[in-house]
Amino acid sequence: DTGVSQDPRHKITKRGQNVTFRCDPISEHNRLYWYRQTLGQGPEFLTYFQNEAQLEKSRLLSDRFSAERPKGSFSTLEIQRTEQGDSAMYLCASSPRTSGEQFFGPGTRLTVL
Amino acid sequence: GIQVEQSPPDLILQEGANSTLRCNFSDSVNNLQWFHQNPWGQLINLFYIPSGTKQNGRLSATTVATERYSLLYISSSQTTDSGVYFCAVEPLNQAGTALIFGKGTTLSVSS
Numbered sequence: 111d112t113g114v115s116q117d118p119r120h121k122i123t124k125r126g127q128n129v130t131f132r133c134d135p136i137s138e139h140n141r142l143y144w145y146r147q148t149l150g151q152g153p154e155f156l157t158y159f160q161n162e163a164q165l166e167k168s169r170l171l172s173d174r175f176s177a178e179r180p181k182g183s184f185s186t187l188e189i190q191r192t193e194q195g196d197s198a199m200y201l202c203a204s205s206p207r208t209s210g211e212q213f214f215g216p217g218t219r220l221t222v223l
Numbered sequence: 224g225i226q227v228e229q230s231p232p233d234l235i236l237q238e239g240a241n242s243t244l245r246c247n248f249s250d251s252v253n254n255l256q257w258f259h260q261n262p263w264g265q266l267i268n269l270f271y272i273p274s275g276t277k278q279n280g281r282l283s284a285t286t287v288a289t290e291r292y293s294l295l296y297i298s299s300s301q302t303t304d305s306g307v308y309f310c311a312v313e314p315l316n317q318a319g320t321a322l323i324f325g326k327g328t329t330l331s332v333s334s
Contacts, residue, residue: 150326151326152227152324152325153266153309155320158321168321203322209271210313211271212256214265214266216264217265219264
């Protein structure tokens with residue numbers, strides 16, 4: 111049974127560069143979520159898709175962040191003009207139509223120098 | 224918004240000891256999940272428990288939704304139980320959306 115996968119697992123970039131992360135949810139899960147986790151804190155919600163529709167965005171999602179789920183399957187999260195404060199673990203989760211239980215991927219650890 | 228508080232923040236145990244982790248939440252919830260975050264950052268699902276009691280091996284959990292708390296019990300702890308335990312809730316009337324996480328309990332089990 112394939113779980114949620116994320117790519118890349120680690121990304122180091124220089125301030126001002128753009129980065130893009132990919133998330134592949136569990137097959138047939140119609141809901142997909144992005145969270146961000148900084149050191150010593152619990153994950154914080156960024157955005158949520160049901161199929162291809164982006165239904166909710168957190169105030170944490172500034173205009174430098176954009177997320178897509180074009181065909182209701184995989185999703186991408188892009189950060190433009192990265193800042194040092196963007197350094198964090200970016201987590202993706204998915205849940206099935208029949209339940210609200212969320213399953214998380216291994217995360218992408220972003221370091222902005 | 225809803226507040227999620229976990230206690231204790233840190234817990235140090237000898238192998239074989241039992242422990243209880245607590246999660247209090249400030250408002251009604253649709254669902255509650257417990258996770259274990261391993262040293263590589265992976266969140267592992269332990270329980271999906273909006274109410275009642277569940278058991279899985281040495282772990283069990285109880286949620287009393289009317290009193291807005293949940294407990295995670297770990298019996299006969301092992302060094303592999305070390306890591307951060309998170310409680311996360313889905314607020315009522317926001318079904319299928321964001322989980323709100325507590326700050327976690329960091330458990331260290333020594334042999």
